[in-house]
Amino acid sequence: MGGYAVEIRNFTKRFGPTVAVDNLNLDIYEGEIFGLLGPNGSGKTTTLLTLATVYRPTSGDIYVFGHSVTREGDLVRRFVGIAFQEPKALWIDTPYELLLWHARVVGYSSSGAKEVVREVMERLNLWEHRKKQFYQLSGGTRKKLEIAKVLIQRPRIAIFDEPTAQVDVITKHALWDMIRELRDEGSTVIVATNDMFEAERICERLAIMYKGKLRALGRVEELKDKIPGGDVVEIHYEGDESTVRRVLESMADVGKYQISDHRVRIYLNKGEEKAVEIISSFSRSNLKIKKIMIQEPTLDDVFFYFTGATLRE
Numbered sequence: 182m183g184g185y186a187v188e189i190r191n192f193t194k195r196f197g198p199t200v201a202v203d204n205l206n207l208d209i210y211e212g213e214i215f216g217l218l219g220p221n222g223s224g225k226t227t228t229l230l231t232l233a234t235v236y237r238p239t240s241g242d243i244y245v246f247g248h249s250v251t252r253e254g255d256l257v258r259r260f261v262g263i264a265f266q267e268p269k270a271l272w273i274d275t276p277y278e279l280l281l282w283h284a285r286v287v288g289y290s291s292s293g294a295k296e297v298v299r300e301v302m303e304r305l306n307l308w309e310h311r312k313k314q315f316y317q318l319s320g321g322t323r324k325k326l327e328i329a330k331v332l333i334q335r336p337r338i339a340i341f342d343e344p345t346a347q348v349d350v351i352t353k354h355a356l357w358d359m360i361r362e363l364r365d366e367g368s369t370v371i372v373a374t375n376d377m378f379e380a381e382r383i384c385e386r387l388a389i390m391y392k393g394k395l396r397a398l399g400r401v402e403e404l405k406d407k408i409p410g411g412d413v414v415e416i417h418y419e420g421d422e423s424t425v426r427r428v429l430e431s432m433a434d435v436g437k438y439q440i441s442d443h444r445v446r447i448y449l450n451k452g453e454e455k456a457v458e459i460i461s462s463f464s465r466s467n468l469k470i471k472k473i474m475i476q477e478p479t480l481d482d483v484f485f486y487f488t489g490a491t492l493r494e
C-alpha cells in the first residue's frame with residue numbers, strides 16, 4: 182500500500198442552515214478500497230462530490246495526491262472518476278454511443294474505445310440494451326451505465342456512490358468483482374454505501390458517518406473489536422417492549438441494547454453466562470422467549486454502537 186491518495190482536512194460543507202458535513206478528517210491510502218458507510222443524509226454524497234470538485238468546501242480542504250480541490254481543481258479532475266448516485270444523460274442518448282463518447286474523452290483510440298466499451302457492457306449485461314434510448318432504460322440499467330463509465334475510464338481514484346442500489350443480485354456480484362479488479366490494477370476505490378453487506382464484502386477500511394460527522398474508522402474486524410465485551414445476545418420475545426426495557430435496565434452489566442419488532446439485541450460481556458440470567462429475569466416478568474441466540478457483532482451492531490441508530494432508519 183502506498184501513501185495517501187486522499188487527505189480530508191477539517192472539511193465542512195453547509196447548504197444554507199444545513200451542515201451536511203461537519204469538520205471531517207480522514208485519510209484514504211493509495212490502492213485501498215475504502216468505504217463511507219452511513220444512512221441517507223449522513224454526508225457521504227456531499228463528501229464525494231466535493232472530492233470530485235463538484236462542490237467547494239465551506240471550510241477546510243481535501244487533497245488528492247497532495248493537490249487541493251479548492252485551489253487545483255483542474256489537476257484533481259485528472260485523477261478522479263465518479264459514478265454518480267443518480268445517473269443522468271440526454272434522453273435520446275443510447276448507452277453504446279454514450280459510453281463510446283466517454284471512452285474517447287478519457288483517452289482511448291477509436292478501436293480501443295469500441296473494444297473496452299463492448300467488454301464492459303457485456304460484463305454488466307448492458308450489451309443487449311446498447312441501442313435503446315436513455316429514457317427507455319430501467320433505473321437499474323441506468324445505474325449500471327453510470328458505473329460502466331468509471332470502469333472504462335480506470336481513473337487513479339474511482340468513486341462509486343451507492344453502486345449497487347437498484348441493481349440485481351447477479352450484477353451486484355459482477356460489479357464487486359470489477360471494483361476489486363480496478364483496485365488490483367492500481368486504482369484507489371472509494372465507495373459510499375448504506376448497505377452493510379456491501380461494505381463488509383468489498384471495503385478494506387470503513388468510515389462510519391452519521392449526521393455529517395465521522396463516528397468510527399477502521400477495518401471491519403477492528404470496528405467489531407471496539408464493541409466492549411464483543412458478544413451480542415439476541416432474543417425474540419412475546420410481550421411488552423416497555424417491560425423488556427425495564428427488565429434490562431434493572432440488570433447490572435447490561436449496557437447498550439436495541440429493540441425492534443419483538444427482537445432485542447443486547448451487547449455485553451460473557452454472553453453465555455449472562456444469557457441464563459436474562460432468561461430468568463424475562464420469565465419472572467412474564468415475557469415469553471421464542472428464540473435466543475449468542476452471536477458475534479455484525480456491522481449493523483457496530484453502526485448502532487457508535488451512533489445509537491440503525492442503518493435501516
Ligand SMILES: Nc1ncnc2c1ncn2[C@@H]1O[C@H](COP(=O)(O)OP(=O)(O)OP(=O)(O)O)[C@@H](O)[C@H]1O
Nearest residue numbers: 196199200201219220221222223224225226227228
Ligand atoms: N445541494 C444541496 N442543497 C441543500 N441541502 C443538501 C444538498 N445536498 C445535500 N444536502 C443535505 O445535506 C445532508 C447530507 O446529504 P448527503 O446527500 O451528503 O448525504 P448521504 O449520506 O449521501 O445520503 P444519501 O444516501 O441520501 O445521498 C442532508 O441533510 C441533505 O439534505
